Each structure stands twice: as structure tokens, then as C-alpha cells.
Amino acid sequence: MSVVSAITVTVPATTANLGPGFDCIGAALKLYNEFKFTRQESGLSIHVTGTEAERVQTDESNLLYQAFVKFYQYIKQTPPTVKIEIKLGVPLARGLGSSATAIVGGLVAANQLEGTPISQSHVMELAIAMEGHPDNVVPALLGGCRLAATSGAAWEICDVPWHQDVVPVIAIPNFELSTSEARRVLPTEVSRADAIFNTAHLGLLLRGLETGNGQWLKTALQDRLHQPYRKALIPGYDALNIAAVSAGAYGMVISGAGPTLLALTDKLHSEAVEAAMLAAWQEKGITAEVRSLSLDTQGAKSF
Numbered sequence: 001m002s003v004v005s006a007i008t009v010t011v012p013a014t015t016a017n018l019g020p021g022f023d024c025i026g027a028a029l030k031l032y033n034e035f036k037f038t039r040q041e042s043g044l045s046i047h048v049t050g051t052e053a054e055r056v057q058t059d060e061s062n063l064l065y066q067a068f069v070k071f072y073q074y075i076k077q078t079p080p081t082v083k084i085e086i087k088l089g090v091p092l093a094r095g096l097g098s099s100a101t102a103i104v105g106g107l108v109a110a111n112q113l114e115g116t117p118i119s120q121s122h123v124m125e126l127a128i129a130m131e132g133h134p135d136n137v138v139p140a141l142l143g144g145c146r147l148a149a150t151s152g153a154a155w156e157i158c159d160v161p162w163h164q165d166v167v168p169v170i171a172i173p174n175f176e177l178s179t180s181e182a183r184r185v186l187p188t189e190v191s192r193a194d195a196i197f198n199t200a201h202l203g204l205l206l207r208g209l210e211t212g213n214g215q216w217l218k219t220a221l222q223d224r225l226h227q228p229y230r231k232a233l234i235p236g237y238d239a240l241n242i243a244a245v246s247a248g249a250y251g252m253v254i255s256g257a258g259p260t261l262l263a264l265t266d267k268l269h270s271e272a273v274e275a276a277m278l279a280a281w282q283e284k285g286i287t288a289e290v291r292s293l294s295l296d297t298q299g300a301k302s303f
């Protein structure tokens, strides 16, 4: 183990739930935050650049720094004083796992600064405990599309094959929706019929993603556990759904807790789906950024 004086970590954005996989599945996307930690003589300094940089806390309440401190609590050491430089590429509170990038970034950076005293699976468990659910932090750390399950103690993480012809299109509006607000509207109990519906649809989704079978994906992207309750928080949800499907998407879902909307389509239709989703939001007077992305397969990287 050799202690280092500075480390830079990049962490990908993630899209969680994918419709029926509420709180258990997510995929890493080629869109990144970069975090640089440098040991310094005294004090904490945090500098943020990129879109909406002024919205990120620059004191000890910063989530990235809190994750950094959490690591040192875990190894029972006092955190070093550091300068932190944040380059934002992942929009905040939009359903693209910005909080997961911060949690994973802080933990990975601290582990690397100390010469990796703990394993990647320990980092993952700390990250899941901090975020409260695994579906963003696991793909943010490991890359790819990942399913996470636990029966109480450890987590089982499964790599979900994603067919190269299945294209994620993300539509990011210019308004925020905090995860805590989007979780508040969910019921604490669901009916047996809804539980069965989602179990079947998640199984179909896994096979649809693996094979690229469009017929399966069209059915699989439906959900009854969270989207029916959340869609009212996202103006234009129904219009974008109709527009995306009319333009050739298999279906459209809420990315994470929203408000970003995610359509899955094939390479032939991705540009038309992008244009249709953008136009549907513009008609509602909402500015948005819409783009096709590919999956990140590497997760958090440090150098």
C-alpha cells in the first residue's frame, strides 16, 4: 500500500430503474464527472466548474466530501486536509445519478489516496449504504448494466448483457426533481397484482436487453411500482411517451427518479426519437437537451 499525494477519479452518469427494475437495476452512460483530490497543509477547499457549478456546496456539507470522510470513519482514521476540484459533466438532480457520482467519487478517491486499503466490494457496500439503494452507485462504480440483490447481508451483483443495437436516448429538461421528493410520492405497499406485473416485466426486460428483441422490449418497459405515481411530477411525460413511441422507440421510462426521460430504441430510429422528444417538450415550453448515449463499460476510473 503506498499513500499518494493527489488522485483524479472519473465517474459515469447512470440511469436507474429502466422501468420495471425499481431500486435494483441501472446502467452506466458515457457522461462523466471528474473529481481531483490533492492533499494540502490545512483546511478544505472545493472548486467546482461546469454547468450549474454554483449549485454545488463548497463546504463540509458537499456530498463528495461527505463520502470521502465516510471512508476515513470506516478505516478509523482522521481524514487528511484536501483541495478538491470538481468538473461537472453530469447534470444535478435530473435522474442521472449525480449523487451516486459524488458518493462513488469520494470513496474511490479516499481509497486510492491511502493505497487501496479496502477492496472494491467494500467500497461498493459503503456506497450502497450511503445512497440507500444500489441501482446508481453499483453501475457508477463498476460500469455496464447491473442488477443488485440482497437477502440481508452481502449484495449479489449481476452483469446484465446489453445488446449493441439497443440505444438509450435521454431527454434532460431544464428543471430539477430531487430524489427525496420523487420517493415521497410512492406508496409504501403495493398490490400482489402489481408485484407480479413488475416481476414478469423485469424478467422480460433482462432478456430483451440481452437479445435486442424489440417485441419483448416494447412490453418489458412498463412499470407499476413507481412511474404511475411519479409521472405527474414531470410535465409533458405523456406527450413525450407518445412522441418517442411514434418515432420508433420501444418505449419510454423515467430515468432514475426523474425528471430526465429515457427512451430505448434501435440505431435506425435514434435520431428520429431524439427529435420527437425534443419537439414534444418544446411544445410544452420546456427547454431540454436530448441525446443518444452509449453504455460506459468501465465505471469509476482513477489516475
Ligand SMILES: Nc1ncnc2c1ncn2[C@@H]1O[C@H](COP(=O)(O)OP(=O)(O)OP(=O)(O)O)[C@@H](O)[C@H]1O
Pocket (backbone or CB within 6 Å): 014, 016, 033, 056, 057, 062, 063, 064, 086, 088, 091, 092, 093, 094, 095, 096, 097, 098, 099, 100, 101, 102, 136, 177, 178, 179, 180, 255, 256, 257, 258
Ligand atoms: N458533483 C457533486 N458534488 C457534490 N454533490 C453533488 C454532486 N452531484 C450531486 N450532488 C448532490 O446530490 C444532489 C442530487 O441528488 P439527487 O439524488 O436528488 O439527484 P440525482 O442523483 O441526480 O438523481 P437520481 O438519483 O434520480 O439519478 C445534489 O443536489 C447535490 O447535493
Ligand SMILES: N[C@@H](CCO)C(=O)O
Pocket (backbone or CB within 6 Å): 016, 017, 022, 023, 024, 133, 135, 136, 179, 182, 183, 226, 256, 257
Ligand atoms: N431507484 C431510485 C433511483 C434514484 O436515485 C429511485 O427511483 O428513487
